[in-house]
Amino acid sequence: MRTVDEIFNEALTLPNASRVLLVEKLVESLDFDEDITHIDEAIQELWIEEAQKRIDEIRSGAVKAIPGEEALAQVRRLLEL
Known part of the structure; x- marks a missing residue:
């Protein structure tokens, strides 16, 4: 399994719009219960x-x-x- 740092560094290579979309999806995936x-x-x-x-x-x-x-x-x- 890849580390958070590895995933983060890979995400930094995405275009800005894709990074924004990724952030939105990650926030939506959080369990706020x-x-x-x-x-x-x-x-x-x-x-x-x-x-x-x-x-x-x-x-x-x-x-x-x-x-x-x-x-x-x-x-x-x-x-x-």
């Missing part, structure tokens, strides 16, 4: 940390914010590859 409250809390904590990091980067000038429309256009172009 279990109590995942602790996972939800951990994910929420990670998102809060990520948001704070991004705010700090913008305020420090390390990164430049772009309008949402432009960001979405970039994502759409990437998905067309």
Whole structure:
């Protein structure tokens, strides 16, 4: 049986659109019948940390914010590859 790392590295060779489809299928395959409250809390904590990091980067000038429309256009172009 192949390792998760082997599968991950192989998935990285797929076009972006195929990788998005793979992620969607993997998420759909998860069994959410279990109590995942602790996972939800951990994910929420990670998102809060990520948001704070991004705010700090913008305020420090390390990164430049772009309008949402432009960001979405970039994502759409990437998905067309």
